[in-house]
Amino acid sequence: MKIDKIIEITQRFPEKLSRRKLLGGAATAAVAIVQTAKGQTIQKAVPENAIYEDPTKKLGTLAGEIGTRSPFVKSVKKPSDISSRSPLQDFYGIITPSDLHFERHHAGVPVINPNKHELVIHGLVEKPLVFTLADLKRFPSVSRIAFIECSGNFRGGKENLTPQEICGLTSQSEWTGVKLSTLFREVGVKPNASWFLAEGGDAAVMTRSIPVKKGWEDSIIAYAQNGEPIRPEQGYPFRLFNPGWEGNTSVKWLRRLELSDTPYYTREETSKYTEPIKDGKFRIFSFDIDARSIITFPSFPQQVEKGWIEIRGLAWSGRGKVVKVEVSTDAGKNWQIAQLNDPILDKAHVQFRHLWQWKGEETEILSRVTDETGYTQPTLKQLFEARGNDGGYHMNPITAWQIKKDGKVLFKPETFK
Amino acid sequence: MNKQRYLLGLAALLFFGIALQACYQAMSKESEPLQNRPVQSNEPKVLADTVPSSFGYGRNATQAEIDRLDIDVRPDGKGLPKGEGISAKGKVIFEEKCVACHGAGGIGGPNGSLVTNKTPTDKRREKTIGNYWPYATTVFDYVRRAMPFNEPGSLSNEEVYHLTAYLLNANGIIDEKDVINAQTLPKVEMPAKNLFVPDDRKGGAEIR
Incomplete structure (x- = not known):
């Protein structure tokens, strides 16, 4: 042939x-x-x-x-039994190629025929309605570039870890769809509705309770990603998208929304996606993604040479815009302001860069982000001091890379127990 | 002839009109906010969407359609179906369909313990229905929704009630003889009910 x-x-x-x-x-x-x-x-x-x-x-x-x-x-994702991580170290700019967007699902990726899939909205509404994909596309549309991050997105414990392995459960796309508030008006959400249940059409029939306020603010029913229909792994034919919130709330393969005056306390918001804080208590309905950054170059398993190095990375916040990223090239003793590449968007990955002349000394390089609320990314030690030592969801610590004399780059594992 | 004069006149008028308009625009740009200016026919303008109170898209959901999908169960018991279950019958189903993933007696399986081990070998306490689930209704909801993992949605409501009774009994929360149904399940007090606190993170300088 x-x-x-x-x-x-x-x-x-x-x-x-x-x-x-x-x-x-x-x-x-x-x-x-x-x-x-x-x-x-x-x-x-x-x-x-x-x-x-x-x-x-x-x-x-x-x-x-x-x-x-x-x-x-x-450039490939790194799959496990339950998820697949984005190769953050391979990315340029701020958009994740759709086929490299991280995956997390609880019973596999369903095959859904869009002609047989509908969205039902009912419960505390004036007019329960059913929408087809074609119906949703007729409504006024919105597009926004924003990240989705799984709240269980921190791994440490050993030196041989890549950015993908440390926190590859975050990705960014341009999402297009209809504002949930538009649909809320269409069905006539009743004033006493304070929560809604979002339910997926996968084998997990994934459910999360979301405050109605979020739906009025900025939730989207997204049917497109980076200019094409959403991919099956991301919820084809449509998904809920809650900008800035833990990824699990952005229920994929969405089939039903039920308006209610109370949360449902589903398994995914009680047994899972709750995290320990001090005094034997656990945090529930912790939606916001705290600000975070990571240097993606240089990183393990790269080896650098003496001379000028452009340190590069990603920074983001679920609470708004990134206002500042600082980089330290001397293990956290001194910090310099990094350059932020445009565009700097709300609840979105931002690219930062910092020029550094490496003379061959052994050192550590780190980055930390500050968002528009004044929140600065904490160290792992600070997180443990605030919440206790048990880890869990919503861990966003400063990530340090060790630079060895021979130029080898290794993740710096930390333990405080 | 007439036509020529007419065209000339029109051109003059147009010229005068444009000049006047340009003058006017120059003035008005300085002094007036946009919305107060008279609308010029050839001025590009962006209007806000005129959003109707209803677009009329979609169709009415029938009650039968809603009932077919509406499988959720709330802590107050809303959504629980008819039927009832007891622990002894749940144990039989568990040993057939659940034990491979969740271990004998619901302890130590590869996909997570469901029952609290009273003599743990590990230092780290496993999160189970008995020590971590705040509402008993969630057990019914989740088992019916997503279990067994390899045959989701295959259990009858009666089977789900039996399994719920078994898992609650195995965790020492209800007695062996207790019957679990739409009336009794919401009344079951879970040990973990007061374990959870609302999220108090809100940005700003403090790390929470």
Whole structure:
């Protein structure tokens, strides 16, 4: 079969173009998506020599139906049984490519036929209504760029951790849909409705109780993500999106909203998504995502060289805009203001950068964010002092990277027990 | 001839009109807020949406449609169906359908203990229905909603009542003979009822 289309070969970060490393020791260079003479798209191994031919001496690929990544780029999520983490260290700017958006679901990703899926709104309303996807798209639409972060998004404990492994359960998209307040007006939410239950159409029939106030403020029923229909992993055909709130409240595959005068105390808001504070008490209905930042470059497992390094990272707050990110290159003794790349949006990941000249000394680099409420990202020690030592949801500590003499970068695990 | 004169006149008028308008705009920009200025026919303007009280999209939900989906149960018992269950019958179902994930007697399974272990080997206390769930109604709601994991939604209401009775009894919250139904379940007092406090984080300088 003649290969006339080489679109994608998967491999990322060929820092040193060691072929052995690039190919993972395989005999073929990589896997490409190729188009056969009959126009079928198939996956095919690309011979090693194809990559290193002079591209000015060979006719390139013709225009195709769908774009793909470069053969030299490999950027993938890191799945576990229950979730899949975004490769934060691979990202540029502030938008997460839709296929790299983190996943968290409680009974898998359902296959939903949009022609058979509807949204029912009932309970304390004047007029219970059923909306199809087509109905929702007819309403005035809104788009906003904002993050979703799972509130259970901190891992530590060992040095060999990447940003993806530490806090890869956060991602950012442009979400498009209809304001929930528009639908609230349409059904006539009664004045005594103070909460609503959001229920998904997956095998977990996921449910969360949300204060009605949030729905009036800024919740969206989102049917699109980054310019295309929402992907199945993100709730196709539509999801609830609560900007700035813990990801679990943004119920995917939404099928029902019930207005009520009390919360429901579902399993996901009692047994799960509650966290210890001091004196044997536990926090419930803790929705806001506290401000957080992380340096994504340099990070484990990279190795840096002496000279100028642009430290880069992401910062965000569930309570509004990021106003300041500070970076320390001397283990927290001194802090400098980092540059923030536009745009700086409400409840959104912001990119920060800071130029640093590394002279080969062993040190630690850290970042901390301050949001518009005046909240500054705490250390793990401060979090433990405020809440006790048990960890749990809503952990957003300052992340430190150790820079070793040979330029190796390692996560700095902390324990205070 | 007439036509020519007419066109000339029109052009003059237009010129005069534009000049006047430009003058007027220059003046009004300085002195008047936008909304007070007279509307100019060729001035681009952005109007606020005229939002109707109702768009009329969607269709009325019938009670049958709502009932088919409305499976939630609140702490006050709203949503509980007919039927009842007892611990002994729940134990049989548990051993058949739940034990692989949640362990013998609801302790120590790979997907989490449901029953408090009175002689724990671990230092860290496992969160169970007995020590961490504030409302008994949540047990019924969740089991009916999402369990068993490999066959979600397959249990009858009666089976869910039996399992609820078993899990409450195994945690020492109700007696073996207690019957669990729509009247009795909301009255069950859970040990963890007062464990939870509302979120007091609100931004600002203080770390909470």
